[in-house]
Amino acid sequence: MVKKLFTLFLLGLFCMTASAGDRYLVRIGADGKQEAIPLKKGQRAQDVIERLENAKASLLKNSNSAGLIDTLKYFPNDASLTSNFGYTHQDVAFQWYTPAAGGRVKELWWYNYQVRGNLKKGTVRAWLVNSKLATRPTSVLTKHFGYYKDPTDGDGLVTPFKPKTGDTWFYGNGAADSATYNFDPLGTEVTTWVPGGYQFTLDSAKWQGIKLEDWGDSMFVKLGEMFGFTLSNDTKLSDIPSGGTDERMEMLSFPNTASAPYHSFKWYEQGRTVGVDKGWHMRGDYEWGMYTVIEYTTDRAPKVVVPVYSTTLKTTARAITATITDDNPGGGAAGISAAFLKFKKGTLASYDSVAMTATGSSYTANAPAAAIGDTVYWFISTKDVNNNYTILSARSYKIFKKTQDRLFIYNNAQYSIGSGALIYLSSSTKYDRWSAPNDGTGELADLLALYDKVVVADGSFPSRNVYPALNTWIATGTATAKKNLFLSSQDYGCYITPACGDTTFSVGAFEQKYLGVTTLGPQDQGSTNRPVKVVPVADTLTNYIIKYNTDSSTTFWHYPTFELAFSAYPDFMTPTATAKAIFKDAAGTNVYGVKNSGTGFNTVFLALDAGALQFRSDTSLHNATYSTVTDPKYNWIVDVKSLANVFMDAVTSVQPVSEVVPGQFTLGQNYPNPFNPSTVIEYNVPVRSNVEITIFNILGQKVATIINDVHDAGTHRATWNGKDSFGKTVASGIYFYQMNAGSFEQVKKMMLMK
Numbered sequence: 001m002v003k004k005l006f007t008l009f010l011l012g013l014f015c016m017t018a019s020a021g022d023r024y025l026v027r028i029g030a031d032g033k034q035e036a037i038p039l040k041k042g043q044r045a046q047d048v049i050e051r052l053e054n055a056k057a058s059l060l061k062n063s064n065s066a067g068l069i070d071t072l073k074y075f076p077n078d079a080s081l082t083s084n085f086g087y088t089h090q091d092v093a094f095q096w097y098t099p100a101a102g103g104r105v106k107e108l109w110w111y112n113y114q115v116r117g118n119l120k121k122g123t124v125r126a127w128l129v130n131s132k133l134a135t136r137p138t139s140v141l142t143k144h145f146g147y148y149k150d151p152t153d154g155d156g157l158v159t160p161f162k163p164k165t166g167d168t169w170f171y172g173n174g175a176a177d178s179a180t181y182n183f184d185p186l187g188t189e190v191t192t193w194v195p196g197g198y199q200f201t202l203d204s205a206k207w208q209g210i211k212l213e214d215w216g217d218s219m220f221v222k223l224g225e226m227f228g229f230t231l232s233n234d235t236k237l238s239d240i241p242s243g244g245t246d247e248r249m250e251m252l253s254f255p256n257t258a259s260a261p262y263h264s265f266k267w268y269e270q271g272r273t274v275g276v277d278k279g280w281h282m283r284g285d286y287e288w289g290m291y292t293v294i295e296y297t298t299d300r301a302p303k304v305v306v307p308v309y310s311t312t313l314k315t316t317a318r319a320i321t322a323t324i325t326d327d328n329p330g331g332g333a334a335g336i337s338a339a340f341l342k343f344k345k346g347t348l349a350s351y352d353s354v355a356m357t358a359t360g361s362s363y364t365a366n367a368p369a370a371a372i373g374d375t376v377y378w379f380i381s382t383k384d385v386n387n388n389y390t391i392l393s394a395r396s397y398k399i400f401k402k403t404q405d406r407l408f409i410y411n412n413a414q415y416s417i418g419s420g421a422l423i424y425l426s427s428s429t430k431y432d433r434w435s436a437p438n439d440g441t442g443e444l445a446d447l448l449a450l451y452d453k454v455v456v457a458d459g460s461f462p463s464r465n466v467y468p469a470l471n472t473w474i475a476t477g478t479a480t481a482k483k484n485l486f487l488s489s490q491d492y493g494c495y496i497t498p499a500c501g502d503t504t505f506s507v508g509a510f511e512q513k514y515l516g517v518t519t520l521g522p523q524d525q526g527s528t529n530r531p532v533k534v535v536p537v538a539d540t541l542t543n544y545i546i547k548y549n550t551d552s553s554t555t556f557w558h559y560p561t562f563e564l565a566f567s568a569y570p571d572f573m574t575p576t577a578t579a580k581a582i583f584k585d586a587a588g589t590n591v592y593g594v595k596n597s598g599t600g601f602n603t604v605f606l607a608l609d610a611g612a613l614q615f616r617s618d619t620s621l622h623n624a625t626y627s628t629v630t631d632p633k634y635n636w637i638v639d640v641k642s643l644a645n646v647f648m649d650a651v652t653s654v655q656p657v658s659e660v661v662p663g664q665f666t667l668g669q670n671y672p673n674p675f676n677p678s679t680v681i682e683y684n685v686p687v688r689s690n691v692e693i694t695i696f697n698i699l700g701q702k703v704a705t706i707i708n709d710v711h712d713a714g715t716h717r718a719t720w721n722g723k724d725s726f727g728k729t730v731a732s733g734i735y736f737y738q739m740n741a742g743s744f745e746q747v748k749k750m751m752l753m754k
Contacts, residue, residue: 068329069106072097073291074263075254081289083565084113085266087249089235092160092267094186094280095290096129096228101300101329105219108229109209111289112202113250121234122249124210125161125197126190126219129228134261136180140284141262144272145181146171147279155237158278160230160267161186170279185265185280186230192217199234202249223298223388229290232267252289255414259393264288296329301388302336304380311398311439313446317366318376318397322356324363326384339382341365345374356380373401400447404432406648407451411436411466412459414566423564423611424457424488426638428645431455436464448473452481453651455644457610458489460566467496471510477600484651485603486644487515488610490560493523493571500524515605516579516596520571525585528567530626531559533586534613537709538716541595541604541647542582546717548640550680553617554633558592560612562626563636570608580712583608595712602651610644613637662686662715665744670720670737674753677729678721681737685711689741693718696736703730711741722752 074095075081087093093110108124147170150163162184171182189195193216200210212219221227233249240246253264262284271278305323312318320341328334339358342351345368356363363380370376376399379392408431410420417435421427434447441464448454448469456466470485477483494500502521505511512518526532534556536542536549545556560568572590575581583593583606593606614636621631637643662684670679685691693707704725707718720737723729732754738747 067103068101068296068327070100070294070296071291072099072294074256074287075289075291078111080254081111081252083253083255083286085251085253085286085288087233087251087266088246088270089233089237089240090155090267090269091249092230092232093251093288093290094127094160094228094230094265094267095263095288096127096133096185096226097263097292097294098134098224098226099221099294099296100223100303101296102222102225102298103220103294103296103329105212105221105227105292105294107209107211107293109207109291109293110231111252112204112206112208113252120201121199122202123197123199123230123232123234125230125232126193126212127186127188127228127230128190128221129187129226130183130185131187131226132183133185133263134226136260141256141282142285143181143282144277145183145185145265145280145282148184156269156278158269160232160280161189185282186228187226190219190227193219197230197232221294223300228263229292230267231290253286254289256285256287257413257416260284298330299328299332299334299384299386299388301390302326302382302384304382304390304392306380306392306395308438308440309378309395309397311400311434313400313443315370315372315399317369319364320367320378320380321362321364322380323361324358324380324382325361328386333385335385337383337385337387339363339380341367341378341380343367343376343378345370345376351377351379370399372399374399400432400434402432402450404430405451406431406453406455407434407447408432409434409436409454409456409466410459411456412461412463413437414459414564420457420459423638424455424642424644426642426645428642430645430648436466440464441466441469444469445472449476452477453484453648455486455648456488457644458487458492458495459609459611460560460564461491462489462495465495467510471514474510474514474601474603479599481600482651483601484648485514485601486610486647487604488606488608488644490571490607490609490612491569492607493520494569511605512576514596514598514601514603516576516594516603517573517605518576519574520607521573523571524569525572525590526558526568526570528569529561531557531562531614531616531620531622532568532570534558534592534608535584535586535588537580537582537584538707538718539580539582539595539712540650540714540716541643543715543717544641544646545637545643546719547680548615550678550719552615552633552635553678554615554635555618557614557616557620558608558612559614559626560609562629563612563614564609568609568612573605573607580710604643604647606643610642611638613643615640662713665689665739665741665746667737667739667746667748669748670750674751676722676752676754678719679750681706681718681720682715683718683739684715685713685741687713691716691739691741693737693739695720696738697730698734698736703735 147158148163150159153159169184193212198215235247262282264283264287265280266283267280268278272281303325324336324339326334326336339356340353341356342353344351354365356365367376367378375396377394377396379394381391383389408421408425410417417433421433425431474483474485493503497503500523502519504519536545536556558570560566570592575591575594579594579596581591582595584591592608596603616631617633622629664686666684668682670681689711691707691711694705695703697703706720732752734751736747736749
């Protein structure tokens with residue numbers, strides 16, 4: 001009778017509303033304000049009321065616990081969520097977590113980037129996930145797991161969730177590694193929360209989330225019991241109008257470079273390759289912008305925090321320090337009873353062990369001395385007074401070994417050092433490699449001292465301040481032992497001047513003295529996510545690009561979004577009197593890159609990304625969003641030749657930076673001749689000079705000036721595209737080209753034939 005009266009009392013506080021087919025339960029909350037709770041189809045208001053009251057009861061039941069709130073996430077901060085992941089109809093995001101103690105899962109949050117078109121609804125479901133995910137895979141970032149078939153599903157006939165009839169799991173990649181990947185990663189659905197999930201209305205450009213206890217009974221997990229959430233795009237194929245756009249749910253994500261285990265999965269309703277590999281894919285190359293809030297109510301294992309111990313040049317014993325703490329959220333005894341450092345060198349089968357010495361919460365022990373080229377593996381094992389263990393996964397560091405006379409420093413964390421070498425060096429084996437974000441900068445001065453030839457690539461944005469060390473290193477160059485630096489940094493300006501304003505450098509500054517730049521700016525030129533034309537200026541460094549453009553009838557472009565998946569922020573610059581412009585904008589008036597030299601150095605500085613350069617035909621064929629190139633003449637620069645390699649090959653030769661110096665000025669015959677639509681003019685410059693090449697028609701009228709710039713000594717090439725100075729294509733016929741350089745003057749004839 002009391003229960004019935006209580007229910008009638010609750011019903012007196014609630015009312016039902018409906019509009020456009022949506023049903024809501026409206027109640028007066030604890031704060032006295034009205035709130036609306038959406039009801040699923042066929043769901044009774046009384047059932048929801050009882051569920052809410054049960055949730056309150058479960059909270060009261062554990063209210064005597066000390067409780068400790070923790071946030072579980074796999075991205076450093078909001079600013080690190082730089083990649084937009086899209087989920088079209090019926091696609092699903094899944095991420096799992098491992099609790100440090102038993103307790104109550106309270107909240108789930110995700111970062112919506114935007115909702116496109118008419119997409120409105122998504123569903124959250126809670127899972128106790130398959131424990132195999134903690135140990136596999138260990139060597140790949142992406143993998144196709146598989147799917148269930150569902151004959152009742154009219155949209156693809158596949159489902160990410162175990163269907164009502166039939167539970168056969170279909171492995172996506174065949175039988176070769178099915179023992180590793182042939183399992184449903186979701187495990188079982190949490191029955192104490194909302195079976196089938198809670199459907200919500202999507203929003204844009206914000207963190208969106210739910211408090212689990214508002215929409216179901218409490219979700220409890222045990223120490224180490226892996227759990228996770230799926231977040232689905234509920235759009236169905238039938239919701240998309242004929243010829244309409246497949247609506248996307250979009251989530252900001254973190255480009256992941258950490259090792260296994262990997263926590264983020266995506267269900268591809270259509271397949272990553274449409275129609276080929278439908279199903280669950282592990283995406284260890286990203287961590288979704290999702291996090292969960294948990295309240296720990298039992299004892300947990302010690303917390304161990306260790307700094308990064310990166311590659312070192314030192315061979316002596318190395319102190320390993322950890323901060324180790326212990327608490328007991330459930331009340332009772334807490335504290336550390338033992339801590340050990342475990343270590344081994346190279347391929348040894350077993351680890352040695354040494355007790356760590358404590359000073360407060362700081363614990364220290366020495367890893368052993370090692371030889372140049374060795375790898376030292378180590379981890380920490382500790383337990384608290386209640387025998388709860390924490391054992392870190394094995395970490396390692398290397399004792400650096402010089403094997404080449406060139407050094408590649410990758411100063412960005414977006415890709416691995418191996419991928420960075422592919423992007424900027426075409427995977428050349430002539431370079432030793434150093435990752436600034438992973439290997440650190442603490443020993444950079446000692447590292448640079450080993451080399452005379454260094455390539456630095458900052459990628460999308462510099463990760464570490466390597467420039468003071470570069471400045472000190474390059475200053476040690478001499479006429480007989482020059483320091484040679486190739487620096488590719490499309491956002492160097494925003495790194496040294498966070499406001500991204502124009503920066504003018506003093507006479508003795510690194511940028512002016514060595515890089516050859518007086519002013520950097522205006523900054524952030526061109527489209528951030530469209531190809532931007534770049535014009536190479538004839539030089540021993542760029543002649544191969546000009547020749548390739550001529551031979552293949554292509555033009556040259558900068559397009560990081562397509563090549564490397566980051567936005568373009570190139571800068572213009574003003575060269576010093578000693579520096580030579582090697583890349584300009586389409587108008588030929590603004591400079592993107594320079595080459596400079598002095599008594600003890602040779603440098604190239606690009607305020608665009610060397611790995612994002614590409615060749616395209618004049619039509620620049622592509623789809624509407626520029627995400628797919630349909631230009632048959634498209635080619636990536638490193639597939640033709642790495643710009644950094646060309647520079648280093650030149651400075652390695654007997655004549656630094658340039659080819660063999662010509663003995664006199666010469667003007668070569670253009671080729672091809674006759675020509676259509678463009679031709680190349682080759683000429684020799686024996687000393688640094690201003691060179692002007694002008695085109696005249698048969699009447700002696702000036703048609704265009706194609707070269708007017710200071711040239712270093714060497715062989716150079718210029719291209720004429722058959723257009724006048726106004727960009728208009730000229731008529732067929734005989735034309736003359738004239739070269740002037742100091743007192744040298746020569747004229748030759750050519751024929752344009754259409």
